[in-house]
Amino acid sequence: MTDYSIPIKTSGAYKIASHLRNYGHSVKVIDNFVWILKNHKYDLFEYLQERIGATTLFVGFSTTFMSPFKMDKFKKTRGQTKKEDSVENFSTLMNILKTQHPQTKIVLGGQGVQTGMIFDLYKEIDHWIKGLAEDSVLDFITKLKSGIEQPRIIEDNFLASEYNFRESGPMFSIKDNVFQNEVLPIEISRGCRFKCKFCSYPLLGRKPSDKYIRSEESLYKELLWNYTHFGTTQYMIMCDTFNETTEKLLSVKRAIDRIGIDINFWSYIRMDLIDAHPEQLEILRDIGIRGAFLGIESLYDPSSKAVGKGFGRENTIEMVKRMKDSWGDEVLLHGAFMIGLPHETPETATEWCELLDRREILLDSISMNALRIFPYQKLRQISTSRVFHSEFDINAEQYGYTRGKDGWRNEFWTQRSAQEFAEMWKSRFNESAPDYLTHTLRSANLPMSLLNGGFEWEEILKTDEPQEFQDHVKSQKLNLLNRYVENVFTK
Known part of the structure; x- marks a missing residue:
């Protein structure tokens, strides 16, 4: 689970299981x-x-959302972090596995900067299986049983092409300690039809096709399974772009209608697709949207266009208003922004940050961070292919960036100055309106996690006692974690 205000399950480990x-x-x-x-x-x-035991093939760790890992400390000391400083007691566990169960492999799953750092830090890890792993994990097991030597880093450049994703079955088993009415992730599609230059996810720029979008029957079976066994009607939809086609949305609607229940969900949404297909506004409302993540990145048009987000400032402001008008205030809209993109200067970024601060765009929350570009030396060390890296990771210098020991820099920013700018503005937003924009309990997909703590949606939206509410959230989080531990160790 993620270490959110209230824990919420992610899909990777359960999908492979x-x-x-x-x-x-x-x-x-x-x-x-x-x-x-x-x-x-x-x-x-x-x-x-x-x-x-003797038949245990491997112990795997899903690391993409292992949030307590102290990446900042790792970077500042250039890899000299003591193991005890990263994940508490992790080093002890690695030692137990290696010394007492030498026949059992230790395998890492996940992708991105954080997973690479964990892989570098803990030399006890035997293998890192990167990215989409349905094909590669089966191949890994076959070779493991046959005694065939395998590389430490295992990458599937074919991106699980043999796996029948379209007809894949339910992700969760009754053995997985799912609580009644728990919010669950669901994977409806894989990849993205767009190819933003900062994005390192696989299957970028792929065409919408049956190969990467699940069938109505497959969705019906998973939604019905989850409702029958867990009572689940609340979902985190994990598609990179949920509304990539209207037909995909209609297929989801038909599957839900066949079960005869109402669901609510959070998802990643592209506003330019709603603009091109305005019928999507009504469909998304009808199938139960409760939260949307909008990757806006910048409100300086030359910058957003340079990375593949060419919708434009005025269109963005107008579309957010249309979404609010159609979906109402009970649907939370989150905007994600990035500092340090090509053409952006401190002056242009300040201008649109002031626009945000004046609430000229009707977002409920924002996130803002510096652009991240993978260090070139690290890229060479841990990568045997370019599948899991962004265009900026691979060709940063072509876009005016240089890379050094302290991160990237361009004509207007360093990585440090971009992050300091983002932190300064997040502080300003909170000072001027503490219940708005970067308020953590209502930011991005965090409100969905609060449902796992027994909170009602109306309570999440309207609480006017933030400290008392936050204390209650902490208490409910601890209760849920203790219940989970009891289930794990007794079943």
Whole structure:
């Protein structure tokens, strides 16, 4: 699970577990791992000792959202971080696995900067299986059983092309300790029809096709399974672009209508597609949208256009208003912004940040961070292909960036100055309107996580006692984590 205000499940580990179970393997998923390792380490060690045996092939760690890993400390010391400073007690666990279960491989899953840093730091890790892994994990197991030597970094440049994603089954098993009415992730499509230059996700620029979009029947079966076994009607839709086609949305609607239930969901939305296909506004409302993540990046048109977001400032402001008018205030709109894009200067960024501060665009929350470009030396060290890196990662110098020990720089910014600018403006937003924009409990997909704590949507939207509410959230988070631990160690 992610370390949000209230824990909420992510899809990676469960998707692989479901896939392996379909091929006859026994898989146990332990979620909330970092919290358990910190607060119940001896229980965890004992549990693993009892269950890891001669037939255990590997212990895997899903790391994309392992948020307590201290990346900043790692970067400042240039890789000299003590293991105890990263994930508490992780080093001890690695040592136990290596010394007491040498026949069992330690495998890392995930992609991106953080996963690479964990891989570098913990030399006990045998393999890193990168990215989409349905094909590569089966191949890994076959070779492992046959005693065939394999590289430490395993990349599938074919992006699980043999896996039948379109007809894939339910992600969660009754063995996965899912609570009743829990908010769950669901993967409806893979990849993105767009190719933003800062994005490092796989399958960028792919055409909408049946290969990468699940069938109505497949969705119907998973939604029905989750409702029947867990009572789930609240979802985090994990598609890179949920509204990539109107037909895709209609297929989801038909699957929901067949079950005869109402669902609510949060998803990533492209505003330019709604502008091109205005019928999507009504469809998204009818199938239960409760939150939308809008990757705006910049309100300086030359910058947003340079990275693949050419919708424009005026169109963006108008579309946000149209969404609010159609969906109402109960749907939360989150805008994501990035500092340091090509052509952006401190002056142009200040101008549109002041626009945000005046609330001239009707967003409910924002996030703002510096552009991240993968260090070139690190890119060479841990990559055997370019599948999982952005255009900027690969060709930063062609876009006016240079890379050094302190990150990137261009004509107007350094990575540090861009991050300091973002932090300064987030502080200003909070000072002028503490219940708006960067308020953490209502930011991005965090409101959906609060539903797992037993909060009602109306309560999340309208609470006027933020400190009392935050204290209640902390209490509910601890209750949920303790319930989860009890379930894990008794089942």
